[in-house]
Amino acid sequence: xxxxxxxxxxxxxxxxxxxxxxxxxxxxxxxxxxxxxxxxxxxxxxxxxxxxxxxxxxxxxxxxxxxxxxxxxxxxxxxxxxxxxxxxxxxxxxxxxxxxxxxxxxxxxxxxxxxxxxxxxxxxxxxxxxxxxxxxxxxxxxxxxxxxxxxxxxxxxxxxxxxxxxxxxxxxxxxxxxxxxxxxxxxxxxxxxxxxxxxxxxxxxxxxxxxxxxxxxxxxxxxxxxxxxxxxxxxxxxxxxxxxxxxxxxxxxxxxxxxxxxxxxxxxxxxxxxxxxxxxxxxxxxxxxxxxxxxxxxxxx
Numbered sequence: 001x002x003x004x005x006x007x008x009x010x011x012x013x014x015x016x017x018x019x020x021x022x023x024x025x026x027x028x029x030x031x032x033x034x035x036x037x038x039x040x041x042x043x044x045x046x047x048x049x050x051x052x053x054x055x056x057x058x059x060x061x062x063x064x065x066x067x068x069x070x071x072x073x074x075x076x077x078x079x080x081x082x083x084x085x086x087x088x089x090x091x092x093x094x095x096x097x098x099x100x101x102x103x104x105x106x107x108x109x110x111x112x113x114x115x116x117x118x119x120x121x122x123x124x125x126x127x128x129x130x131x132x133x134x135x136x137x138x139x140x141x142x143x144x145x146x147x148x149x150x151x152x153x154x155x156x157x158x159x160x161x162x163x164x165x166x167x168x169x170x171x172x173x174x175x176x177x178x179x180x181x182x183x184x185x186x187x188x189x190x191x192x193x194x195x196x197x198x199x200x201x202x203x204x205x206x207x208x209x210x211x212x213x214x215x216x217x218x219x220x221x222x223x224x225x226x227x228x229x230x231x232x233x234x235x236x237x238x239x240x241x242x243x244x245x246x247x248x249x250x251x252x253x254x255x256x257x258x259x260x261x262x263x264x265x266x267x268x269x270x271x272x273x274x275x276x277x278x279x280x281x282x283x284x285x286x287x288x289x290x291x292x293x294x295x296x297x298x299x300x301x
Contacts, residue, residue, distance in 0.1 A: 006042075006059060008279055009056065009063055010035055012060075013064075014032065016064070016067045017067075017071075019073065019076040020071045020073065020076070023071075031067070031071075034066065034070065035063055035067075038059075038062055038063055038066060039063070042054075042058075042059050042062065055259055056258050057229045057255045058231075058259075060199075060228045061226075061228045061231070064199055064228070074197070074198060075197075075198040075204075076198070077198065077200060078198070080170075081170035081171075081201050081203070081207055082170075082207075082210060084169070084170040084171030084172075084201065085173075085174060085207060085210045085211045086210070088172070088173075088174035088175060089174055089211070089212065091134055091174075095115055095138065095175070096178060096181060098111070098134075099111045099112050099115065099182065100181070105182065105185075106154055106155070106158065108182045109154040109157060109158060109182045109186075110151065111178075112178035112179050112181070113146075113150055113153060113179065113274065113295065114142070115137075116175055116274055117144075117276070117293045117295075118137070118144060118293070119169075119171065119174070119175035146292075146293050146294060146295060147287070147288045147294035148287075148288070148295030148297070149297065152297060153272045153297055156248050156272065157188075157250070157272070158188075159247075159248075160188060160247035160248040161247055162191075162245055162246050162247050163179075163183055163189070163191070163246060163247065163248055164190075164193060164248075164249045165179055165190065165191070165193070165217075166192075166193045166229075166249065166251045167192055167193065167194050167203045167252055168203070168252035168253030168255070169201055169202055169203065169252075170201055170203050170207055170211065172203075172252070172253075173192075173194070173207075173213065173252075176252060177213060177215070177216035180192070180217045180218075181216050184216070190216075191217060191220075191242050191246075192208075192213055192219070192220045193221045193230065193239050194213070195222075195223050195225065195226055196222045196223050196224045196225050196226060197226030198226055199226050199228050200228075202228075205220070219242075221238050221239050221242055222236055222238070222239070223239045224236025228259070229256045229258070229259035230259070230260070232263060243267065247269065248269060248270040248272065249271050250273075251272070251273050251274070252274050252275065253274075253275055254276070254277070254278055254282050256273070256275075257273045257275050257285075257296070258282065260273075264298055264299055267299065269299055272295065272296070272297055273286070273294075273296040273298070274293075274294075274295060275288070275294065275296070276288075276291070276292065276293045277292060277293075278290075
């Protein structure tokens with residue numbers, strides 16, 4: 001367990017407080033006091049029981065569940081997510097046309113992977129943010145340094161008849177559709193797993209229609225949980241079945257990387273992580289420079 005990640009999660013919770021304009025300073029301090037108490041209890045359990053329970057995503061989930069209850073709001077980021085998805089959709093069709101213009105399926109999939117990752121770097125939906133033009137986003141995706149072996153990741157996916165993509169943020173998930181567009185055209189069945197309830201600005205089953213995920217994926221599956229990742233003990237039967245039957249799995253974002261790397265031995269199939277290393281512990285573990293994007297491939301013999 002990385003202590004830096006605990007501090008990060010506590011600071012993020014103060015951002016959650018800004019989602020409620022009706023709270024006074026005393027109420028905010030009371031909520032943050034509770035946040036610190038939850039984090040303290042979590043750390044004490046880590047010290048007592050060992051590092052196996054000290055996955056940062058578990059603390060993140062505990063804290064956000066508390067915040068939803070304290071704010072009396074089951075989806076504090078709903079307005080932000082709606083804007084993220086709407087802005088991404090304005091770019092999607094033109095970006096899709098560019099991706100599908102590749103001369104080979106390999107080239108098309110590598111482009112799709114690039115756009116899937118770049119979605120995590122776009123600040124779509126931020127106040128006063130000016131959305132990029134299609135030309136700007138294409139140029140950025142093609143020039144962006146991506147650490148790891150894109151071609152190897154593409155080859156694994158193209159050799160898989162059943163692929164599962166575990167999605168991350170709203171907005172970004174619209175660009176993840178490109179993976180399915182290319183792979184389905186190549187004959188693969190591609191399923192998306194999204195959260196059953198809200199976790200920060202992540203894509204949920206309730207957001208899926210607005211992002212038009214069903215137009216690209218064969219099926220969109222409710223994870224059955226609002227956890228920050230696919231916690232195996234909370235996973236819906238349908239999501240578990242999709243993971244069990246998949247020949248390869250794509251996991252988007254840091255939370256999935258932090259959790260799934262702890263349980264890869266249970267999944268026992270090729271895993272492709274697509275993420276931006278936004279904190280030092282993940283950068284060190286993944287080999288991706290801090291603040292940079294990368295592809296990490298695990299469970300390959």
